[in-house]
Amino acid sequence: MYQYSEFDSQFVHLRAQQFRDQLERWQAGTLREDEFKPLRLQNGWYVQRFAPMLRVAVPYGELSSPQLRVLAKIARDYDHKEEHDTSKAQAGLADVPTLPDRCGHFTTRQNVQYNWIPLHRSADVMDLLASVNMHGIQTSGNCIRNITTDALAGIAVDEVADPRPFAEIMRQWSTLHPEFSFLPRKFKIAITGAREDRAATPWHDVGLRLLRNVDGDLGFQVRVGGGMGRTPIIGAVIREFLPWHQILNYLEAVVRAYNRFGRRDNIYKARIKILVKAEGQAFTDQVEAEYRDILDKDGAPHTITQAELDRVSTFFVAPQLNCDRKSADAKIAHILKAAAEDDVEFSRWLQQNVKPHQNPDLRAVTLSFKRIGAAPGDATADQLDRAADLADRFSAGEARVTHEQNLLLPWVRCDQLPELWREARRLGLAKPNIGLLSDMIACPGGDFCDLANARSLPIAQTLLNRYKDLDELHDLGEIDLHISGCINSCGHHHSGHIGILGVDKDGQEWYQITLGGSDGTRLSGDATPGKVIGPAFAASEVPDVIEALLDTYRTQRTSGETFVHTVRRTGLDAFKTAANAVRVSTARA
Amino acid sequence: MSTTTFLDLALADHFVPAEPEHQRLVLTNDSDPREADLSGITVIELQFPKFNDGRAFSQAFLLRRRLGFTGTIRATGDVLLDQLLQMQRSGFTQAVLRADQNLAHGQALLTHFPAFYQGDAVHTAPHFVASVVTHA
Numbered sequence: 262m263y264q265y266s267e268f269d270s271q272f273v274h275l276r277a278q279q280f281r282d283q284l285e286r287w288q289a290g291t292l293r294e295d296e297f298k299p300l301r302l303q304n305g306w307y308v309q310r311f312a313p314m315l316r317v318a319v320p321y322g323e324l325s326s327p328q329l330r331v332l333a334k335i336a337r338d339y340d341h342k343e344e345h346d347t348s349k350a351q352a353g354l355a356d357v358p359t360l361p362d363r364c365g366h367f368t369t370r371q372n373v374q375y376n377w378i379p380l381h382r383s384a385d386v387m388d389l390l391a392s393v394n395m396h397g398i399q400t401s402g403n404c405i406r407n408i409t410t411d412a413l414a415g416i417a418v419d420e421v422a423d424p425r426p427f428a429e430i431m432r433q434w435s436t437l438h439p440e441f442s443f444l445p446r447k448f449k450i451a452i453t454g455a456r457e458d459r460a461a462t463p464w465h466d467v468g469l470r471l472l473r474n475v476d477g478d479l480g481f482q483v484r485v486g487g488g489m490g491r492t493p494i495i496g497a498v499i500r501e502f503l504p505w506h507q508i509l510n511y512l513e514a515v516v517r518a519y520n521r522f523g524r525r526d527n528i529y530k531a532r533i534k535i536l537v538k539a540e541g542q543a544f545t546d547q548v549e550a551e552y553r554d555i556l557d558k559d560g561a562p563h564t565i566t567q568a569e570l571d572r573v574s575t576f577f578v579a580p581q582l583n584c585d586r587k588s589a590d591a592k593i594a595h596i597l598k599a600a601a602e603d604d605v606e607f608s609r610w611l612q613q614n615v616k617p618h619q620n621p622d623l624r625a626v627t628l629s630f631k632r633i634g635a636a637p638g639d640a641t642a643d644q645l646d647r648a649a650d651l652a653d654r655f656s657a658g659e660a661r662v663t664h665e666q667n668l669l670l671p672w673v674r675c676d677q678l679p680e681l682w683r684e685a686r687r688l689g690l691a692k693p694n695i696g697l698l699s700d701m702i703a704c705p706g707g708d709f710c711d712l713a714n715a716r717s718l719p720i721a722q723t724l725l726n727r728y729k730d731l732d733e734l735h736d737l738g739e740i741d742l743h744i745s746g747c748i749n750s751c752g753h754h755h756s757g758h759i760g761i762l763g764v765d766k767d768g769q770e771w772y773q774i775t776l777g778g779s780d781g782t783r784l785s786g787d788a789t790p791g792k793v794i795g796p797a798f799a800a801s802e803v804p805d806v807i808e809a810l811l812d813t814y815r816t817q818r819t820s821g822e823t824f825v826h827t828v829r830r831t832g833l834d835a836f837k838t839a840a841n842a843v844r845v846s847t848a849r850a
Numbered sequence: 851m852s853t854t855t856f857l858d859l860a861l862a863d864h865f866v867p868a869e870p871e872h873q874r875l876v877l878t879n880d881s882d883p884r885e886a887d888l889s890g891i892t893v894i895e896l897q898f899p900k901f902n903d904g905r906a907f908s909q910a911f912l913l914r915r916r917l918g919f920t921g922t923i924r925a926t927g928d929v930l931l932d933q934l935l936q937m938q939r940s941g942f943t944q945a946v947l948r949a950d951q952n953l954a955h956g957q958a959l960l961t962h963f964p965a966f967y968q969g970d971a972v973h974t975a976p977h978f979v980a981s982v983v984t985h986a
Contacts, residue, residue: 268965268977268981271964272963272967275962275963278962279959279962279963282959283932291952292932296901296930296932299902300932403902403904430978433967433968433977433978434967434968434976435968436966436967436968437963437966437967438968439907439935439936439937439939439940439966439968439970439971440904440907440908440911440936440939440940440970441904441907442904442907442936443901443902443903443904443907443933443936444904509968509976517908517911520904520905520907520908521905521908521909525903525905554916558916559915559916559974560974562969562974562975562976562979563968563969563976565978566978566979566982568982569978569979572978
C-alpha cells in the first residue's frame with residue numbers, strides 16, 4: 262500500500278484544520294450556508310433527510326487494518342441516530358426506528374459512508390481520520406472525485422500493468438487542484454490495468470485502460486464522457502494510445518476543456534458527457550490542441566518521470582508470502598471430507614468468493630456484505646474491527662473496498678483458506694454469493710437520501726430474503742442486479758443485467774425495471790444501459806416481477822447460458838410478457 | 851518551500867482601480883483569452899458571477915502561463931475568502947472581495963498550506979519534481 266510521506270500526512274492534517282476553520286465560521290454565522298455547502302461537500306459532508314452524511318475517501322479502494330479500525334471507531338462513537346431529532350425531518354416513507362446506525366457503508370466508488378454523524382462533531386471526525394492518513398477530500402462537490410480501480414489491481418492474473426501507482430499519482434495531481442476545484446459538475450475517473458474491465462471504466466467521465474502498443478510500450482486508452490444519471494452514455498475513446506508518462510498533461514487538457522466549455526446553466530446537462538456528445542469530434546480536436554499546447558508551450562510540466570513512477574511503485578510491491586501448497590491441498594481436502602453441509606458450502610465459497618492470484622501461492626478472497634438483515638454494503642463497527650483482524654491474520658494487513666460493495670482480502674495464503682472461511686463464516690461474511698443475484702448493488706435510497714424518489718433498501722431486503730436458497734442462487738448463476746432510488750443512478754441500475762429504478766408517482770414508490778445493461782465486463786458484454794421493459798411497477802409487485810423474469814430465463818436458457826446472454830439472444834418480449842402478467846395494482850391504475 | 855503571498859486584497863466597496871481605463875481589459879467568462887488583444891493592457895479583469903463558477907481560473911491560467919501576461923490579473927464579482935488560494939495559484943494578482951469579507955482572515959488563509967502536489971500558474975513544477983530539486 263502507498264505509505265504517506267511527511268508531506269502527505271501534513272497535507273491531510275492541514276486540510277482537516279482548514280475544514281475546522283470553515284465549520285467554525287459557518288457556526289459563527291460569518292460563512293453563509295450556501296457558501297459553506299461546496300466547501301463541506303469537497304470534504305465529504307452532505308446533509309441528508311435526517312442527518313449529515315460523510316463520505317470518506319478510500320483512494321482506489323485500499324485500506325490498511327489500522328484504517329479499518331478507525332472507520333470502526335467512527336461508526337461506534339459518532340454514527341449515532343439518537344443524536345438527531347428525526348421527528349423534525351421530512352421522513353418520506355422511511356421507517357426511522359428500523360434504519361441502521363453505528364455502521365459504515367461501502368460504496369460503488371470504493372469509498373465508505375456514514376449516515377448519522379452530527380455536523381458539530383464533523384471536525385473531530387476529520388482529525389480522527391487524519392490520524393490514519395484518511396480524509397474526505399473531493400469525495401463530493403464539482404471537482405475531480407476519488408479515482409477508482411479494479412479491486413484485483415496488482416494481483417489479477419489478467420493484468421497488463423498495475424494501475425495503483427498511476428491512480429496514486431493521479432490522486433496527488435487532482436488533490437486541491439487550483440484550476441479544477443469548481444468544475445461545472447462532478448468528475449469521476451476510473452482506471453483498469455487488466456484485460457477484464459472490473460472498474461466499469463466506460464461509465465466514467467474519464468475511463469482509462471492500461472495497455473501495451475505494438476512496440477511493447479505502456480500507455481493508456483482514454484475514454485471520455487461516460488456517465489449514468491438521466492442520460493446514460495458510454496464514454497467515447499478519444500485516444501487509442503497515450504504514453505503513460507503523459508497522462509497528467511492529457512488529463513489537464515481534458516479537464517480544462519470541460520471547465521471552460523461545460524454547461525453551467527442546467528445541472529442536468531452539466532456533466533462532461535453532454536459536452537462530448539454535443540461537440541463530437543470538435544471536443545476531441547479541442548483536447549488534442551490543448552494537449553499539444555501543454556507540451557509545446559507550457560513545457561509539459563506534469564510529465565511523470567521514471568523516478569516518480571519508480572518511487573510510487575515501490576509502495577505497491579507485493580508482500581513476500583508463500584505457502585506449502587501440498588499442505589494447502591491436504592487441508593482443503595480435509596474440509597471437503599468433513600460434514601456434508603460444510604462440503605457444499607466451502608466448495609461454493611471457493612468457487613464464488615475466492616479468485617486466483619498472480620502469486621500462485623495466494624488467493625484473493627471477497628468477504629460478502631450482502632446478507633439478510635443488513636443493507637447491501639453495510640458494515641457494523643464490530644464487523645469493521647473483525648475485518649481488520651482478518652486482514653491482519655490473513656492478508657498482510659490490507660483489505661479493499663470493491664465496486665460491488667464488498668470487502669476483498671488481497672493477500673491470502675492458500676493454506677489459510679479453510680481457517681479464513683471458518684472465521685468469516687462465524688462473522689456472517691462468508692456467504693458464497695459473490696457475482697450471484699443476491700450480490701446486488703444498491704444505493705442508500707429514500708431511507709436516507711433526500712434526492713431519492715423511492716427506497717432501495719426495503720426492495721433489496723425483500724429480494725435478499727426471497728433469494729437465499731444457495732442451490733437456487735447457484736442455479737441462476739451470475740446476475741448483476743442493481744437498484745437505484747432515483748435517476749441519479751448511484752445504485753448503477755443502468756448497468757445491471759436487471760436494473761431497478763425508483764420513481765415517484767403521486768407520492769408513492771414505483772419501480773421501473775430495465776434488462777440487459779452491462780458494466781463492460783466480459784460476462785456482461787460491451788458497456789450499455791439496460792432497456793426499460795414497460796411502465797413502472799408498484800413496490801409490492803417488484804419481487805414477483807423479478808421472479809417472473811427469472812422464470813422466463815429458466816425456461817428460455819440453453820445449457821450453460823447466463824441470464825444476460827439469454828436476454829440478448831431472445832430479446833425482451835418474453836420477459837416483458839411475463840413481467841406484465843404479474844401486474845396487480847398497476848393493472849388497476 | 852513556503853508559499854509566498856502576493857495576492858493584493860481589497861474590498862469591493864473601498865476599491866478604486868489605479869490604472870487608467872484604456873489599460874484595462876474586462877474579459878467575460880466565455881471569452882478565450884488567446885483571442886484578446888493585449889497590447890497596452892496592464893490589467894485584466896476576470897469575473898466570478900458566482901463564487902463557485904470556476905471558468906475564470908482557467909482563463910487566468912492561460913493568461914499567466916500560456917500567454918506570459920505579466921500585468922495585473924484581477925478577480926471581481928462574487929470573490930470570497932475561501933477561493934483566494936485557488937485564485938493566487940491560477941495566476942491572479944489582485945482580488946476585489948465582496949464587501950462583507952474579512953481581509954485579515956483572507957490573508958491568513960493564503961499561507962495555510964506550505965506547498966501543493968500539482969504545479970500551477972506560479973509554481974509550475976509539481977511536487978514530485980520540485981521536491982527532487984530541493985533535495986538535490
